[in-house]
Amino acid sequence: MKVINDYKKKIDNELKAFFKMKKAHAKKISKDVYNCVNILEDFTLRGGKKLRPLLTVFGYTGYGGKDTKEIVKASIATELVHSFLLIHDDIIDNDDLRRGGPTAHKVFDKKYDHSLGESLAIILGDISFCYALEPLLESSFDNDKKIKALRRLTAVVERTCYGEFFDVIGEVMDVDEKFIRDIHLYKTANYTIAGPLTVGAILAGASEEQIKDLIKLGIKIGLAFQLRDDILGVFGDESTIGKPVGSDLIEGKKTLLVLKADNSYVNKKIGTKLNKTEISKIRKIIIASGSLTYSKNLITKLIESAKLDIQNSSIRKKEKDLLIYLADYLEKRTS
Amino acid sequence: MKVINDYKKKIDNELKAFFKMKKAHAKKISKDVYNCVNILEDFTLRGGKKLRPLLTVFGYTGYGGKDTKEIVKASIATELVHSFLLIHDDIIDNDDLRRGGPTAHKVFDKKYDHSLGESLAIILGDISFCYALEPLLESSFDNDKKIKALRRLTAVVERTCYGEFFDVIGEVMDVDEKFIRDIHLYKTANYTIAGPLTVGAILAGASEEQIKDLIKLGIKIGLAFQLRDDILGVFGDESTIGKPVGSDLIEGKKTLLVLKADNSYVNKKIGTKLNKTEISKIRKIIIASGSLTYSKNLITKLIESAKLDIQNSSIRKKEKDLLIYLADYLEKRTS
Numbered sequence: 001m002k003v004i005n006d007y008k009k010k011i012d013n014e015l016k017a018f019f020k021m022k023k024a025h026a027k028k029i030s031k032d033v034y035n036c037v038n039i040l041e042d043f044t045l046r047g048g049k050k051l052r053p054l055l056t057v058f059g060y061t062g063y064g065g066k067d068t069k070e071i072v073k074a075s076i077a078t079e080l081v082h083s084f085l086l087i088h089d090d091i092i093d094n095d096d097l098r099r100g101g102p103t104a105h106k107v108f109d110k111k112y113d114h115s116l117g118e119s120l121a122i123i124l125g126d127i128s129f130c131y132a133l134e135p136l137l138e139s140s141f142d143n144d145k146k147i148k149a150l151r152r153l154t155a156v157v158e159r160t161c162y163g164e165f166f167d168v169i170g171e172v173m174d175v176d177e178k179f180i181r182d183i184h185l186y187k188t189a190n191y192t193i194a195g196p197l198t199v200g201a202i203l204a205g206a207s208e209e210q211i212k213d214l215i216k217l218g219i220k221i222g223l224a225f226q227l228r229d230d231i232l233g234v235f236g237d238e239s240t241i242g243k244p245v246g247s248d249l250i251e252g253k254k255t256l257l258v259l260k261a262d263n264s265y266v267n268k269k270i271g272t273k274l275n276k277t278e279i280s281k282i283r284k285i286i287i288a289s290g291s292l293t294y295s296k297n298l299i300t301k302l303i304e305s306a307k308l309d310i311q312n313s314s315i316r317k318k319e320k321d322l323l324i325y326l327a328d329y330l331e332k333r334t335s
Numbered sequence: 336m337k338v339i340n341d342y343k344k345k346i347d348n349e350l351k352a353f354f355k356m357k358k359a360h361a362k363k364i365s366k367d368v369y370n371c372v373n374i375l376e377d378f379t380l381r382g383g384k385k386l387r388p389l390l391t392v393f394g395y396t397g398y399g400g401k402d403t404k405e406i407v408k409a410s411i412a413t414e415l416v417h418s419f420l421l422i423h424d425d426i427i428d429n430d431d432l433r434r435g436g437p438t439a440h441k442v443f444d445k446k447y448d449h450s451l452g453e454s455l456a457i458i459l460g461d462i463s464f465c466y467a468l469e470p471l472l473e474s475s476f477d478n479d480k481k482i483k484a485l486r487r488l489t490a491v492v493e494r495t496c497y498g499e500f501f502d503v504i505g506e507v508m509d510v511d512e513k514f515i516r517d518i519h520l521y522k523t524a525n526y527t528i529a530g531p532l533t534v535g536a537i538l539a540g541a542s543e544e545q546i547k548d549l550i551k552l553g554i555k556i557g558l559a560f561q562l563r564d565d566i567l568g569v570f571g572d573e574s575t576i577g578k579p580v581g582s583d584l585i586e587g588k589k590t591l592l593v594l595k596a597d598n599s600y601v602n603k604k605i606g607t608k609l610n611k612t613e614i615s616k617i618r619k620i621i622i623a624s625g626s627l628t629y630s631k632n633l634i635t636k637l638i639e640s641a642k643l644d645i646q647n648s649s650i651r652k653k654e655k656d657l658l659i660y661l662a663d664y665l666e667k668r669t670s
Contacts, residue, residue, distance in 0.1 A: 026497070030517070032504050033497050088461065092454040113507045119427040122457060123499050126423065129464060130493040137486045143478035150485070151472045158465040162361075162368050164458050169367050172448045182365070 001325055004054060010072045011053045011079070015044060018076060018135065039107050040124055040131075044083045046099040048335075052078035052196040054326070059200025062319030063210060067141075071200060074139040074149075078196040080132035081157060085164075085191070087125035091118050092168060093251060100242035129157075141203050149202045152211075156195035163187025175254050185219065188226040194218025210314055217309035224302040225330050227295050230255040232334070235283060235292075240335040246279035256298075260291035303331045336660055339389060345407045346388045346414070350379060353411060353470065374442050375459055375466075379418045381434040383670075387413035387531040389661070394535025397654030398545065402476075406535060409474040409484075413531040415467035416492060420499075420526070422460035426453050427503060428586060435577035464492075476538050484537045487546075491530035498522025510589050520554065523561040529553025545649055552644035559637040560665050562630050565590040567669070570618060570627075575670040581614035591633075595626035638666045 019041035026034040053075035060071040089095075090103035097103065102110070104124050109117035136150055163186025170183060194215045198206075201214055232241050233248030234257055248255060252271025263285050269278055286292050310323050354376035361369040388410035395406040424430075425438035432438065437445070439459050444452030471485055498521025505518060529550045533541075536549055567576050568583030569592055583590060587606025598620050604613055621627050645658050 029497060029521075030501070033500060036497075036500055084461075088457050092457060112504060116503055116507065119503045120500065122423050122427060122460075123496050123503065125457075126419075126460075126464070126499075127493065127496045129461070130489050130496060133468075133485070133489045137482055137489070143482055147472055147478055147481060150468070154465050154468045154472065158462065161458050161462045161465060162364060162371075164461075165368060165371055165455065166365070168451055168454045168458065169447060172451065186364075 001322070003322065004325075007054055007057055007072065008050050011050045011057075011075060012045065014072050014076050014135075015041075015079065018131070019044075022131065035111070036120070036124060036127070039104065039111075040083065040128055042101075043087065043099075043104055043107075043124075044079060044128075046101055047079070047082070048099075050079060051326075051330075052082055052192065055193060055196035056200035058319045058322050058326075059197035059206075059214065060204045061200075062315040062323070063201045063204035063206040064316065065200070065204030070140055071203060074135050074141070074203065075196075075200065077132045077135045077153065078191075078199060080128050080135070081153065081191065084125045084128035084132060085157075085160060087121055087128060089164065091121050091125075092164070095243070095247070095251075097243050097247075100239075136199075139203075145203050145205065149199045152202055153195065153199055156191045156199075159186050160188075160191045163190075170254055171252070175259070177256065177259060180254065180256050180259060181223070184223050184226040188229070189219045189222025192225055193222040213309065213313050217306045217313065220302045220306035220309070221327050221330060224299045224306070224327075227256065227299045227302075228330065228333060230257055231292070231295060234286065236334065242335070245276075246274055246282070249279060249282055250274050256295055257286050257291050260294050261286045261289040262291075263289060299331055303327050336657070338657065339660075342389055342392055342407065343385050346385045346392075346410060347380065349407050349470075350376075350411050350414060353466070354379075357466065370446070371455070371459060371462070374439065374446075375418065375463055377436075378422065378434075378439055378442075378459075379414060379463075381436055382414070382417070383434075385414060386661075386665075387417055387527065390528060390531035391535035393654045393657050393661075394532035394541075394549065395539045396535075397650040397658070398536045398539035398541040399651065400535070400539030405475055406538060409470050409476070409538065410531075410535065412467045412470045412488065413526075413534060415463050415470075416488065416526065419460045419463035419467060420492075420495060422456055422463060424499065426456050426460075427499070430578070430582070430586075432578050432582075435574075471534075474538075480538050480540065484534045487537055488530065488534055491526045491534075494521050495523075495526045498525075505589055506587070510594070512591065512594060515589065515591050515594060516558070519558050519561040523564070524554045524557025527560050528557040548644065548648050552641045552648065555637045555641035555644070556662050556665060559634045559641070559662075562591065562634045562637075563665060563668060565592055566627070566630060569621065571669065577670070580611075581609055581617070584614060584617055585609050591630055592621050592626050595629050596621045596624040597626075598624060634666055638662050 019037065022037050023034060026037040056075035056078050057071050061068065065071055086098060087104045090098055091105050095103050096106055105117040105121035108120040112120065133150065136146060139146060163183055166183045167187055170179060197214050197218050198211050201211055230248065233253065234246060238245050249270050250273065258266055258270060266282050266285055269282060307324050307327055310320050315323065354372065357372050358369060361372040391410035391413050392406050396403065400406055421433060422439045425433055426440050430438050431441050440452040440456035443455040447455065468485065471481060471488065474481060498518055501518045502522055505514060532549050532553050533546050536546060565583065568588065569581060573580050584605050585608065593601055593605055601617050601620055604617060642659050642662055645655050650658065
């Protein structure tokens with residue numbers, strides 16, 4: 001859709017302008033700090049979708065916000081939060097690849113001594129969180145709205161961290177469907193869809209009631225987004241998802257796909273080093289058990305329900321269409 | 336001093352009230368999230384000095400701020416930032432002890448599986464940063480002042496992260512006195528003294544000029560604070576500093592003490608597992624070389640200069656005395 005692509009370009013340009021300013025400042029401090037900001041810029045711009053800033057923009061215009069230049073500026077806050085969370089998540093999961101390139105700690109491993117990569121990436125994530133607050137604080141919206149939007153953003157990050165906590169301790173626990181849903185709810189659903197949408201809506205002056213409606217529908221899409229992510233983590237192609245094939249299986253990620261397959265071979269194999277034949281066998285079991293269909297049906301149900309919520313909401317017509325388009329895209333996405 | 340002790344109690348109570356609220360919320364989510372918040376509370380309250388919130392309070396009242404109840408509430412932001420930075424710093428330095436107890440990742444190691452400690456502590460630090468923004472956002476000061484104070488706080492954390500970055504890459508580089516000064520300037524001086532003071536002053540409505548003066552004198556005290564910290568890291572007593580004797584030497588921390596000793600035995604030994612005899616020998620060399628005296632003289636010079644700045648500033652008389660008292664205490668502190 002043209003309007004989405006146009007905003008995506010504007011968001012990318014805004015991110016570039018932001019990093020240009022940060023790099024000019026860093027250059028005055030030292031070459032190494034400059035390199036560090038450069039690595040964060042590269043990591044952030046490598047991400048293609050810019051889904052979160054787009055949602056912030058549409059949350060704003062969807063409730064009558066007129067200053068599109070200013071909302072694009074402020075919207076990059078959500079992308080910088082995303083970088084912060086991904087960088088720390090990749091350290092925690094010990095992942096090597098992200099967005100078709102090395103994860104931040106792997107970039108540092110190459111640049112500096114091997115053992116410093118994780119330490120430097122912890123700091124880089126912290127820097128990204130710091131940076132994230134600036135576009136909102138510096139924006140020209142009413143102070144009252146800015147404070148509310150920041151309060152909402154920090155509450156979303158807080159819940160996301162709780163979700164990350166669930167995810168990590170889930171590794172050493174027996175988990176059930178409810179636990180997995182809680183991980184998705186806290187770790188993904190809030191900050192991927194509901195968070196960015198509501199930050200935009202708050203800046204447009206949406207009411208408490210309208211924010212509640214947005215959270216409800218945003219969480220549905222967010223849960224579907226994560227379920228789709230889990231499918232891509234098992235069935236996705238390295239060239240499109242930017243991660244190795246079967247990476248979630250090798251990592252031992254406890255997904256609904258694995259849980260619902262309820263198969264002793266799968267349970268024994270996940271979390272171990274898997275070869276192509278084993279990955280292929282696990283995929284077949286997940287399909288044959290009906291687990292893939294179960295997840296896909298759940299995604300469709302969530303997206304359909306969210307689309308109905310969008311239709312019944314007080315969002316403006318144009319943004320209703322955009323959000324429905326994005327929901328459909330997220331249901332079927334391959335990357 | 337009674338006024339300092341009184342405020343310290345109020346700050347502790349405010350932190351307890353804050354964590355009570357967070358724990359009530361966490362309890363509704365899950366037992367594990369509740370435990371996690373509990374660990375953060377324990378870690379935060381274990382720190383005795385509450386230096387940063389005190390400085391925020393005095394920065395506020397020192398420029399005529401009257402709402403002492405509200406500034407105490409807002410001041411805990413700086414202590415929560417401190418917890419965030421310490422938790423991540425302890426992971427990076429692989430430290431076991433802090434404030435006379437285990438570091439956050441060590442607490443998690445005990446509670447959950449060993450390999451999860453660092454991951455959970457990364458998240459705990461992130462949560463503490465999130466929390467830190469809330470007391471400021473929720474305070475009843477003018478929105479304009481709140482935004483300015485938040486902008487200042489994030490700028491301070493940004494610089495601290497740059498300093499942490501310096502510190503980590505310093506491990507694999509030859510460093511000189513300027514580099515060490517830069518680490519101190521970025522990593523410590525800003526967020527320990529100048530940051531908290533100016534956040535308070537901004538909330539009281541201090542002018543740009545007054546803020547600049549505060550930063551200047553705050554950095555001097557902050558540099559002295561770090562130099563004193565380095566002396567305690569080599570000569571301090573475990574029971575008072577809450578870290579093992581000679582921990583900085585074992586860790587291989589590149590301090591001014593070590594640099595100025597300029598001794599081949601010291602350079603060879605630091606960063607290795609040291610026994611008591613070796614630590615004692617290094618201490619003697621640092622004393623005999625004049626390096627300890629060099630650092631002590633530098634501390635005295637910085638504190639004297641800062642005290643003069645305080646006298647010449649437009650801070651109110653009562654707070655001038657309090658800041659001079661704190662500067663003298665920091666010069667001589669043993670913990």
